[in-house]
Amino acid sequence: MSIFPVILSQAKFIHRDSLQFPIEERALQFGDGIYEVIRIYNGTYYLLDEHIDRLFRSTEAIKIKLSQSKEEMKELLLELLTRNDITGDGKLYMQVSRGSAPRDHVFPKDVEPNIYAYAQSLPRNLETIKNGVSVITHRDIRWENCYIKSLNLLPNVLAKQEAKEQNCYEAILHKEGRVTECSAANVYLVKNGTIYTHPTTNNILHGCVRMAVERFVEELNITFIEEPFTLKDLAEADELFLTSSTSEITPIIRVDGKLIKDGKPGEITRKLQAAYEKDANIEDKVIANA
Template identity: 35%
Template sequence: MTYVIIQDELVHRQDATISFDDRGYYFGDGIYEVIPVYNGRPFALNEHFQRFLESAQKIDMPLAAPVDKIKSLACSLIEQNNLDNGYVYIQMTRGVAERNHLYERDLTSFLTGFTKEMTFPRDKHNGISLYATEDIRWLRCDIKTLNLLGNIMAKRKAADHNCEEALQHRGDVVTEGSSSNIFMVKNKNIYTHPANNFILNGITRQVVISLAGDLKYNVIEEAFSLDDIEQADEVFITSTSAEVTPVSKIQGTIESSYLVGPVAKTLQEAFYRTTNL
């Protein structure tokens, strides 16, 4: 029997209902987190829920329950569903109300969650392909909202060109993937876009930056151009599902090929050790 979270309790999935008038359905008015689970244990749980709290604050949305309660529900769901490896998805919308662009501040936020088994892609040592395309999203990409239309259009375009992920850019400036953060290596220095409103500050991104520092790599958080990444020594992406995945080719706006280099390999191995998987 599979359980899900509905507000402050676990219920059988087939018994779960969501209102037609939920603002998440009408407007994408909500936030979410995807927390990886390794060997039955949630990874970077506190960091994920700190971002969850910050996202709620940025869109003026009250929590459906205290953060510690939501954490406890997530952990209980993992245990109840006997999840070994995969992820737990937590979503919160502004709540139920008659369709109106103007939201009221007295609504009760609506919390849901589910788990999914997943095999993490640790066979991608030869690298993946990215499709470079213009970043058409709004200007608050730092908020992990349900409004992902720009991201999914970029992902679809990448897949239509036989690429596993997109590389988004605003003009000449590389931002991030459709569901990942992008890193490049030049002269043993690691570059990634700063964590401002143009990108989502990925939790895996944060872990990898910390690991890179422990390994004495110089990490430079500054914007870089398409020309820069075209001339990079290595490129890799990070995300909950991709972990640390090297890039072997970019096509689209630019065309470039890369070898899977020592920096990506070293960070892969370091990340794997943190998960104990």
């Protein structure tokens, strides 16, 4: 399928083969920017408002001023989806940098942000969603403002790569034994019917799927406590799961080679997965019918 990125600041669509980045682009030289990944189901964005709100929070946090309003940004993203003729499942990647200017640590003057986005097909990963995944634990060495969806992801990349090299799906990050999140997802522990997860402080990304989970637990009357848990708690959990835009709600069945309970996705995780499928208007409700 053709992918037509759009330079949103100019609202000009071009083919990806002709897209060129200037070497003096602050995203390339400093990681001076933010990004979003938005899930697409049946040709429709899922949690679009939540992603746009977070994008604007991130740009404001690093002092990038956007000329577009939230509504104008959504209109451009919807146009991009139409141009790519994505009618099934997919994802959108969007990146905002401070702009292009001669290399200097201080902010350039009179420079417009560079805003790039592209959409592409992405089927659901039904195997991991249904059967669960194995993860490792890894020390969290990231900076103190993880709530900003920054382009500076090297610690996340290294943790995810270590998980990959151990044939695992993800890395659960921790600071001195207290779990924060995964390298690219929020993480949750279930004990005695209650869900625990790290509070939405600066130390974690405020996930859009996490926001949806908070709605689901209220509807399902499941207790949800924002309280850090430890590496020791992981081994004693009844269930574990992670969430992100591309992972949806994925059960964790093994941590550092050790099974969680019987090694099968738990009842509460399944209820949340069914709620997710309903909320996202997914036609093939695999979990609901499992």
